[in-house]
Every structure is written in structure tokens, then in C-alpha cells.
Amino acid sequence: MTVPLLDLHQQHESLMPQIRQAFDEVARSGQFILGRYVETFEQQFAEYLGVKHAVGVSSGTDALLAAMMAMGIGPGDEVVTTAFTFFATAGSIARVGATPVFVDINPRTYNIEAKDIEGAITDKTKAIMPVHLYGLSANMDPIMKTAEAHGLKVIEDAAQAAGARCLGRPVGSIGDVGCFSFYPTKNLAGMGDGGACTTNDDELAQKLREIRNHGADRADHFPVVGGNFRLDGLQAAVLSIKLPHLDRWCDQRREHADLYGKELEELAITTPFESHDRHHVYNQYTVRVRGKGMRDGLRHHLSACGIGSRVYYPAPLHRQPCFTHLGYDPGSLPFAEEASEQVLSLPAFPEMSVQQQDEVINCVRDFFLAE
Ligand SMILES: Cc1ncc(COP(=O)(O)O)c(C=O)c1O
Structure with missing residues (x-):
């Protein structure tokens, strides 16, 4: 008997009638990029996590990028993160022009700990980016206390951890912003690339919405430079079916x-x-x-x-x-x-x-x- 590392066929088989119907609906609606299917999923995901805002984006990588851009993190800044994670965590820090400062992991949990983060903080540090590796939350309370003590932002890389909790609180709802991936291998998976930023901060949510759409705050008006980090309607419709x-x-x-x-x-x-x-x-x-x-x-x-x-x-x-x-x-x-x-x-x-x-x-x- 063969056993694959991951088998999505069975999951999709049982949901296929709903997914086909959703594809038909999206196709007929013409709401391919952002639009009502994305908004519906954003509301559902925010409710699931108990946060005020979920902003659908094009991937987990773009969620991290958009989060840092919305916080104004860039050249000259440092972001403390783990050395043991998927490349996108640190790649995104480098892509905004900031420097990833790596700390070692707790060998038992594979996650970074507040005491090690503390030692890596300098006057250039702007944020801490813990990763909830493999689906296990980092020990968030001490990390939040460290961030507060030093006036730093916390960006949770929750790409691998949709559904995980720390002391009863869903990951992605604890830091200033949570970044999720809906890559097909994730626990909540689209049928292509997708991601979301989650936050309780109204201003940050608004900035994220602008940054995912080239920085536009209204049609043809760009106060800042953003990117094309938009989630599409087909992915959002699939995610709405899968979330329950x-x-x-x-x-x-x-x-x-x-x-x-x-x-x-x-x-x-x-x-x-x-x-x-x-x-x-x-x-x-x-x-x-x-x-x-x-x-x-x-x-x-x-x-x-x-x-x-x-x-x-x-x-x-x-x-x-x-x-x-x-x-x-x-x-x-x-x-x-x-x-x-x-x-x-x-x-x-x-x-x-x-x-x-x-x-x-x-x-x-x-x-x-x-x-
Ligand atoms: C820890 C971590 N961060 C970020 C990402 C990036 O997500 P995506 O592949 O959706 O860009 C992933 C996904 O592979 C990940 O595992």
C-alpha cells in the first residue's frame, strides 16, 4: 500500500459538487479579482479567528510583504525572526529592504522564544516575526510582552497554522497582524495560491487593502506604492467552502x-x-x-x-x-x-x-x- 505525504484527492472529491457550483457562479458573476466572493471569505475568516479584519491577498508570501509595507518597514530596519522556517519568512523581510535578524529555535518546539528574541533586539529593530512552525503556535505571551517592552510590532507568520491556538486564542489574532497562506499543502488550502492578513487594527487593515491594490486609496489615486497582491474570486469561493x-x-x-x-x-x-x-x-x-x-x-x-x-x-x-x-x-x-x-x-x-x-x-x- 502506498501512502503519500499528502492526498488532496479525497478532500476534493467530497467537496467537488459544491466547488463546481461555486466555479459556475463565479464565472457567471465576472467577480474574478477581489469583489463579493473575496469579501464574503474575508468576513468568514475574520469571524473564525475572532478578529476585526481579514484582508485576502495573493499568497502567504505577499501577506508578509504587505504587512511589512503597511507598517512602513524598509531599508535600515531589522526584523527578528527564526532561522528555521520556509524561505518566504526571511525572503519577504529582505524584499522590503530590511534585514532579517535570525535567532535560534527552541530545539523541542522548533519555534523561537522571547528570551532569544530579546538578545537580538537593537535600536534598528522594528518588528518580531515568529513562525508557528508545522502548525504549533510559538509561545506568544512572552513574545508579546517583549514586543511591548521595546515598542515593536509583531507579525505572526501563521502560514502553516490555520486553526492553531495559543492559550485558547487563534494564531493570527494575537500579534499586530497575522499572515496566512492558502497554498494547496496548507490545512486551509485553495486550489492555487492565496493568503490573508488578519488584524484588529482598523488603520492597518485599511493600509493593507490599499497596498494589495498598488497602494490605491481610490480609483487612480496612489498615496503610496503597493503591489498586485489581490486574491481572486475563485480561490475565495473554494476557501469559503472549505473553512467550515x-x-x-x-x-x-x-x-x-x-x-x-x-x-x-x-x-x-x-x-x-x-x-x-x-x-x-x-x-x-x-x-x-x-x-x-x-x-x-x-x-x-x-x-x-x-x-x-x-x-x-x-x-x-x-x-x-x-x-x-x-x-x-x-x-x-x-x-x-x-x-x-x-x-x-x-x-x-x-x-x-x-x-x-x-x-x-x-x-x-x-x-x-x-x-
Ligand atoms: C512558514 C511559511 N511562511 C510563508 C509561506 C509562504 O506562503 P505562500 O507559499 O502562500 O507564499 C509559507 C508557505 O509555504 C510557509 O510555510
């Missing part, structure tokens, strides 16, 4: 995580961090495998069994060629470097069957018991 299922899908991922946790417990593997105050939504179910060559060995073994897995992420961002000029030497952020050599994500998509999960568990067991 998000919590159930997250719960299914959590059930898979629970079973993995029990079944893999006695193996030489570290399963993900779970804590009662953080509702993990397992966009990735990521284990850590210590020992030279062991992670890659497990990956090859899984692949030989027809099981999908993936390394998120094989190189931390401070060691990427485009950031060499920032001067981070090998060993400068040791936990991020070590994680990139040891992490492996296993299938945990909501519709994964019991048989499929058994197959993964047995294959992982075989690998360790054969050692």
Missing part, C-alpha cells in the same frame, strides 16, 4: 498525531511537542531522528515502502547563499542547524486511513528494529 471543515480536518490530524505518539514512543525518535496550552494542528507531523545518517536512512526506507515523507527544512536560512553577507558562521545557530539534519515529516493528512497509518507505523518500526 477546517476544525474537523485539524482534529483528524491531531488524532493521527496521537496515534503516532503512542505507537512510536518506544523508538529512538522524538515525536512533536504537545502542550495543553497550545493547540497543535499538525500541518506537518515532524519527528526528530538522531544519529548520523539515521534520518536519511529512515527516509529512504519509507520511500522503499512507498511512503511519502519530506524534510522541512534541510538548510536553515542563516546558511542560505543569499544571506551569506549577514555573516552567520556554521555553528552560530546550533539548534536550527541540528534540526535541519534530523527532522522528517510523516504523512498526517486528515483523510489518511487507519490502514495507511498502520503501514507508516510498521515501516518506521521495521527501520528501527532492524538497526
Whole structure:
């Protein structure tokens, strides 16, 4: 039996009649870019998160860019973030002309912590950008306190964490702005690119709406330079259909995580961090495998069994060629470097069957018991 890392077919199969109908409606309406389908989704997503505003944008990357542009972050400014994340987090900081300042991760949660952020703050720092990696919220209360103490903005990179919560509060509703991705691998996924910025700040929301549309505050009038970061109606219509299922899908991922946790417990593997105050939504179910060559060995073994897995992420961002000029030497952020050599994500998509999960568990067991 093969088990892909992610299988969207089943999810789409059950929703296809609704999605086809929505495509027909959007096509007939001609509301292809922004317009009423986007507005409806924005209202639904804001309500889901309990925030005042959701601003639909073209991708998670553009959500981060738009957020920083709306806050006036640019050349000469620093944004403190994690070295262990998808490239877009730091790429967006560099694209607005600011400097990403990388801090190391907590090796257990893979997220950055307030105490490390504190040490990276300078008089050029304008914002903190924590990432809720794999669907686990960063420890937000201390981060918010640090930001407040230093007068900094907090931009949550919630791209992987729609549905996650920290002390009962949805991620994306805690910082000054939350940035979401609806890329097809995400827990709430469009059928193409899409994203959203979320905020309780009326002024920031207005700026975001302008910036996603070239900076226009009304037709043909551009007080600032923005971009084309608009969400389209077809994506919004799909997202409106999927949003009511998000919590159930997250719960299914959590059930898979629970079973993995029990079944893999006695193996030489570290399963993900779970804590009662953080509702993990397992966009990735990521284990850590210590020992030279062991992670890659497990990956090859899984692949030989027809099981999908993936390394998120094989190189931390401070060691990427485009950031060499920032001067981070090998060993400068040791936990991020070590994680990139040891992490492996296993299938945990909501519709994964019991048989499929058994197959993964047995294959992982075989690998360790054969050692
Ligand atoms: C942590 C993180 N930030 C940002 C992004 C960028 O999102 P998108 O691919 O929608 O541009 C992603 C998505 O892959 C991500 O995982």
C-alpha cells in the first residue's frame, strides 16, 4: 500500500459538487479579482479567528510583504525572526529592504522564544516575526510582552497554522497582524495560491487593502506604492467552502498525531511537542531522528515502502547563499542547524486511513528494529 505525504484527492472529491457550483457562479458573476466572493471569505475568516479584519491577498508570501509595507518597514530596519522556517519568512523581510535578524529555535518546539528574541533586539529593530512552525503556535505571551517592552510590532507568520491556538486564542489574532497562506499543502488550502492578513487594527487593515491594490486609496489615486497582491474570486469561493471543515480536518490530524505518539514512543525518535496550552494542528507531523545518517536512512526506507515523507527544512536560512553577507558562521545557530539534519515529516493528512497509518507505523518500526 502506498501512502503519500499528502492526498488532496479525497478532500476534493467530497467537496467537488459544491466547488463546481461555486466555479459556475463565479464565472457567471465576472467577480474574478477581489469583489463579493473575496469579501464574503474575508468576513468568514475574520469571524473564525475572532478578529476585526481579514484582508485576502495573493499568497502567504505577499501577506508578509504587505504587512511589512503597511507598517512602513524598509531599508535600515531589522526584523527578528527564526532561522528555521520556509524561505518566504526571511525572503519577504529582505524584499522590503530590511534585514532579517535570525535567532535560534527552541530545539523541542522548533519555534523561537522571547528570551532569544530579546538578545537580538537593537535600536534598528522594528518588528518580531515568529513562525508557528508545522502548525504549533510559538509561545506568544512572552513574545508579546517583549514586543511591548521595546515598542515593536509583531507579525505572526501563521502560514502553516490555520486553526492553531495559543492559550485558547487563534494564531493570527494575537500579534499586530497575522499572515496566512492558502497554498494547496496548507490545512486551509485553495486550489492555487492565496493568503490573508488578519488584524484588529482598523488603520492597518485599511493600509493593507490599499497596498494589495498598488497602494490605491481610490480609483487612480496612489498615496503610496503597493503591489498586485489581490486574491481572486475563485480561490475565495473554494476557501469559503472549505473553512467550515477546517476544525474537523485539524482534529483528524491531531488524532493521527496521537496515534503516532503512542505507537512510536518506544523508538529512538522524538515525536512533536504537545502542550495543553497550545493547540497543535499538525500541518506537518515532524519527528526528530538522531544519529548520523539515521534520518536519511529512515527516509529512504519509507520511500522503499512507498511512503511519502519530506524534510522541512534541510538548510536553515542563516546558511542560505543569499544571506551569506549577514555573516552567520556554521555553528552560530546550533539548534536550527541540528534540526535541519534530523527532522522528517510523516504523512498526517486528515483523510489518511487507519490502514495507511498502520503501514507508516510498521515501516518506521521495521527501520528501527532492524538497526
Ligand atoms: C512558514 C511559511 N511562511 C510563508 C509561506 C509562504 O506562503 P505562500 O507559499 O502562500 O507564499 C509559507 C508557505 O509555504 C510557509 O510555510
